[in-house]
Amino acid sequence: MENNQACLHSVMEKLDTLLRSINPFAESYLQMYQLMQSNPAVNVKMVFMEHPDFDLCRYNAPTSRTEVAAIFVGDEVEPPANRDICIYPVANS
Secondary structure, eight states: OGGGTTSOHHHHHHHHHHHHHHOTTHHHHHHHHHHHHHOTTSOEEEOOOOOTTSOTTSOOOOSSTTSSOOEEESSOSSOOSSOOOOOOOOTTO
16 A cells, blocks of 8 residues: 555555456466565566467456466566476465
């Protein structure tokens, strides 16, 4: 809330609750934020990739809460060709 001091706290809480309930990426953004807080010197970005077989005109809700994102650490524009997968446990998940 410190970044939005001109906003009503109650409105921001309601927006937060609403976004967490309807946005399938909200948990991924929170995990990215937590990773950045624990590793402040690391550049972190979230990448959304198109797949040629997916119908981009149709919304496909995720089937689980853990399949929506991957985090790649590095300075390159594209995700690395050779990837190691790290899984970070999150409390209450």
